Amino acid sequence: MSQHQQNPQYQPGLPPQPVKKRHILRNTMIALSVGFVVLAGGCVAVLANGVNDAAKDSTATKAEAPVVTSPATRPTEPASEPPASAEPTATPTEEDRVAKVGATQWFDYSDGVKVQVTTLKRFRISQYAAGGKPGDVGVIVTVTLQNGSSDTFDTGLVDVKLASGPNGDQADSVFDSEQNLGGGFEGSILPGKKKTARYGFAIxxxxxxxxxxxxxxPGWDYEGSHFEGKLSN
Structure with a gap:
């Protein structure tokens, strides 16, 4: 047989490009693993059995691990959400649920916040005001908040409503720059301090x-404090 007819010798290919490094590592490991299995298949089988036994022992250990129950947990009762904090309540007694408008009566809340309506004053609604209808009479309500708590009080959620007439008709809010009537309270009140704001309405x-x-x-989580009084000029 001539040299041209001889079986070609195995020629290794070019090494893979660096961008395929992960594949090279994986293929090299597979080739080494195949050779190792051919040379020592029995040892691999024994080793695999040992690994399986270890895994079973680990699973059994996890399954047999005792469940630690907190002393405060009651296994026989389903878990429930923590009770919502009670809303601060005002203190006027059962027979005195409505305070009179003036500088002598406050509504005290359980967290130390106090509310007072000091005056109800009539005013003429300007032509550039927002709110109300033609012929309505303007009412300025002066409200004072005192922060008797130990925390800074945010006035952003203070809500003031006014009703008038025998049927308690809801009054429209009025925003009048001529009377310096805007959105009422702004900012916050430091502990031990108080703040006064004016609100405009039309009746x-x-x-x-x-x-x-x-x-x-004083806020969405506070009960409303009720006042009543007559309009002054």
């Missing part, structure tokens, strides 16, 4: 002589 002229009803809530 029908026929309700001017009626007793006005007010509700002030």
């Amino acid at each position: 029908p002229k026929a309700h001017v002589s009626s007793t006005l009803q007010l509700e002030v809530a």
Whole structure:
């Protein structure tokens, strides 16, 4: 057989490019593993059995591990959400749920916050004001908040409502720059301090002589404090 007819010798290919490094490592490991299995298949089988036994022992250990129950946990009862914090409540007694408008009566809340409506004053709504209807009479409500708690009080959620007439008709809010009537309270109140703000409303002229009803809530999680009083000029 001539040299040209001889079986070609195995020629190794070019080494893989560096961008395929992960594949090279994986293929090299597979080739080495195959050779190792051919030379020592029995040892691999024994080693695999040992690994399986170890895994079973590990699983059994996890399954047999005792469950530690907190002393405060009651296994027989389903877990429940923590109770919501109680809303601060105002202190006027059962027979005195409505305070009179003036500088002598406050509504005290359990967290130390106090509410007072000091005045109800009539005013003429300007033509550039927002809110109310033609012929309505303007009412300025002066509200004072005192922070008797140990934390800074945010006034951003203070809500003031006014109703008038025999049916308690809800009054429209009025924003009037001529009377410096805006959105009421702004900012916060430091512990031990108090702040006063004015709110504008519009009521029908026929309700001017009626007793006005007010509700002030220092925040969404506070009960409303109720006041009543007559409109002054």
